[in-house]
Amino acid sequence: MTKGLWLVVRRVLFYALVVFVVVYSVFPFYWAVISSFKPSDALFSSNPSFVPIPFTLSQYENVFSGAAFGRNLVNSLIVAGFATLISLVLGVLSAYALGRLRFPPRNAVLYIVLAMTMFPQVSVLSGMFVLLRQLDLFNTYGGLIFSYLLFTLPFTIWVLTGYFRGLPRELEEAAYVDGATPMQTLIRVMLPLTGPGLVTTGLLAFIQAWNEYLFALTFTIGNQAKTVPVAIASFGGATPFEIPWGSIMAASVIVTVPLVIMVLVFQQRIVAGLTAGAVKG
Amino acid sequence: MLSVRQTRLAWLLVLPTLLVVALVAGYPLAQVFYYSFFKADIAFVEQPEFVGFENYLFLLRDPDFRQAFWNTLQFTFWSVGLETILGLAIALIVHSNFKGRGLVRTAILIPWAIPTVVSAKMWQWMLNDIYGVVNVIGTKLGILSTKVAFLANPNLVLPAIIAVDVWKATPFMALLLLAGLQLIPSDIYEAADIDGASKWQQFWTLTLPLLTPALVVALIFRTLDALRVFDVIFVMTGVNTATKSLAVYNRQTLIDFQDLGYGSAVSVAILVIIMVFVVLYMRFVGGVGRND
Numbered sequence: 001m002t003k004g005l006w007l008v009v010r011r012v013l014f015y016a017l018v019v020f021v022v023v024y025s026v027f028p029f030y031w032a033v034i035s036s037f038k039p040s041d042a043l044f045s046s047n048p049s050f051v052p053i054p055f056t057l058s059q060y061e062n063v064f065s066g067a068a069f070g071r072n073l074v075n076s077l078i079v080a081g082f083a084t085l086i087s088l089v090l091g092v093l094s095a096y097a098l099g100r101l102r103f104p105p106r107n108a109v110l111y112i113v114l115a116m117t118m119f120p121q122v123s124v125l126s127g128m129f130v131l132l133r134q135l136d137l138f139n140t141y142g143g144l145i146f147s148y149l150l151f152t153l154p155f156t157i158w159v160l161t162g163y164f165r166g167l168p169r170e171l172e173e174a175a176y177v178d179g180a181t182p183m184q185t186l187i188r189v190m191l192p193l194t195g196p197g198l199v200t201t202g203l204l205a206f207i208q209a210w211n212e213y214l215f216a217l218t219f220t221i222g223n224q225a226k227t228v229p230v231a232i233a234s235f236g237g238a239t240p241f242e243i244p245w246g247s248i249m250a251a252s253v254i255v256t257v258p259l260v261i262m263v264l265v266f267q268q269r270i271v272a273g274l275t276a277g278a279v280k281g
Numbered sequence: 282m283l284s285v286r287q288t289r290l291a292w293l294l295v296l297p298t299l300l301v302v303a304l305v306a307g308y309p310l311a312q313v314f315y316y317s318f319f320k321a322d323i324a325f326v327e328q329p330e331f332v333g334f335e336n337y338l339f340l341l342r343d344p345d346f347r348q349a350f351w352n353t354l355q356f357t358f359w360s361v362g363l364e365t366i367l368g369l370a371i372a373l374i375v376h377s378n379f380k381g382r383g384l385v386r387t388a389i390l391i392p393w394a395i396p397t398v399v400s401a402k403m404w405q406w407m408l409n410d411i412y413g414v415v416n417v418i419g420t421k422l423g424i425l426s427t428k429v430a431f432l433a434n435p436n437l438v439l440p441a442i443i444a445v446d447v448w449k450a451t452p453f454m455a456l457l458l459l460a461g462l463q464l465i466p467s468d469i470y471e472a473a474d475i476d477g478a479s480k481w482q483q484f485w486t487l488t489l490p491l492l493t494p495a496l497v498v499a500l501i502f503r504t505l506d507a508l509r510v511f512d513v514i515f516v517m518t519g520v521n522t523a524t525k526s527l528a529v530y531n532r533q534t535l536i537d538f539q540d541l542g543y544g545s546a547v548s549v550a551i552l553v554i555i556m557v558f559v560v561l562y563m564r565f566v567g568g569v570g571r572n573d
Contacts, residue, residue, distance in 0.1 A: 014374075021388070031407060044411075046412065047417070090298045091298075094295050097291035103287075109299070126312070127311070150306055153301060232398055233402070245409070259396070260391060
């Protein structure tokens with residue numbers, strides 16, 4: 001009897017813990033969403049409601065009417081998109097060579113790639129600044145895309161090399177027996193098999209570039225090439241006392257919802273990709 | 282014959298990457314080392330002047346650098362420590378069998394999916410001294426006697442930022458540790474059950490030792506991330522002396538003070554500090570490997 005009671009208590013405590021973990025994880029984002037749908041007087045209340053009543057879309061209208069937020073979104077899409085695309089193309093070629101072909105300095109190259117993933121971005125800030133000025137790429141899409149390769153490229157190579165290594169040898173050998181060249185083998189046989197890996201890797205690289213702040217903050221002026229993280233961080237009112245929290249939350253939700261949806265849709269693969277990138281070290 | 286052709290093709294495939302790496306990492310890094318021996322401003326208003334080790338000598342007695350280093354160490358110690366403990370707890374919860382397990386796994390992915398800048402802004406709003414929901418809930422439940430200005434109080438601001446980082450990064454830790462837990466074969470627990478070992482004993486004698494490799498990898502990743510922290514601190518408190526990290530101070534010297542020479546020396550110092558941590562960890566990992 002007491003043993004049964006103890007089991008019930010343990011079960012209840014366990015589920016209380018589970019509920020706590022879920023609330024802790026989800027509540028801050030829920031609060032941002034709620035805040036973005038409240039009119040300013042409901043937002044700045046000492047007794048705020050925990051549901052979006054009264055409801056308004058005016059914060060979202062402010063975001064797009066006020067600053068150049070639409071432009072910032074397009075900038076982010078272009079910069080993160082091209083950085084990802086270039087990294088995937090270069091990454092597939094290198095990863096195939098590193099994971100599949102006879103390549104004597106393979107370990108040296110892999111060490112360089114690994115070192116770059118651990119590299120503090122801030123350590124090349126001054127050098128990159130000077131270089132972008134020299135190349136006339138300061139405050140341009142090209143400059144940001146170029147500097148983002150510093151972290152997207154080593155990441156894609158590292159993860160994709162893992163994928164290529166995991167593929168069965170027989171397929172490749174069969175292609176060679178049929179007289180295919182290594183390049184044909186890569187394009188016709190290996191690449192289709194790495195499809196899911198490419199999607200996951202591309203997604204993770206895109207998220208990294210989409211979220212990047214330090215380079216975007218330092219290498220852009222004005223709204224010409226400014227990306228959304230910089231825009232959100234610098235959203236200000238007329239004075240420090242008038243921070244437009246409603247609009248900031250609306251902008252935050254706009255930037256985050258696509259990411260959250262993508263992550264939830266691809267969650268199995270993302271978890272696999274993340275752990276592959278980290279654990280296979 | 283095939284292998285020679287393979288090697289040639291491999292070189293050809295790797296070549297574009299090597300060129301890009303040389304350009305985006307090699308060349309800027311060389312510039313950083315070069316200018317760290319010069320007195321130079323970032324707009325090149327004046328001709329750079331060679332000063333030898335002067336920047337490095339200044340760095341050794343620069344109180345701002347020391348403060349930033351100390352802030353970074355505190356941030357790293359507390360955030361990585363808490364993330365490891367919480368991450369392990371969450372990984373163990375998700376690993377056990379119960380209804381709604383998938384829901385928990387999905388929920389913990391949300392903080393991970395949110396951009397750091399957005400998470401910093403969200404928490405800045407939640408920690409607002411008057412209208413912030415943390416103050417509202419805290420005073421209602423009686424946990425806080427009065428409303429607290431978390432980000433203006435010099436004693437609370439770093440802990441507050443650490444709490445934000447813990448919220449954001451714990452899921453990553455939990456996912457890595459969960460992957461480690463799933464690699465442990467379940468039959469050893471059955472054997473331990475038969476031998477009459479309690480769950481508590483099983484955790485300390487089986488789970489933890491077998492999880493050590495995954496734990497060490499996760500620790501390395503998070504420590505290196507924490508040592509170079511910039512986004513969360515800069516967005517929440519800017520260049521505030523009580524919180525600025527090495528990376529924040531580095532950007533301040535380069536961009537706000539326009540000091541290319543000294544800023545480059547700070548960059549080199551950060552690189553060296555991170556390398557020291559990598560080497561220490563690698564030796565530790567080597568030690569773990571030898572014990573097996």
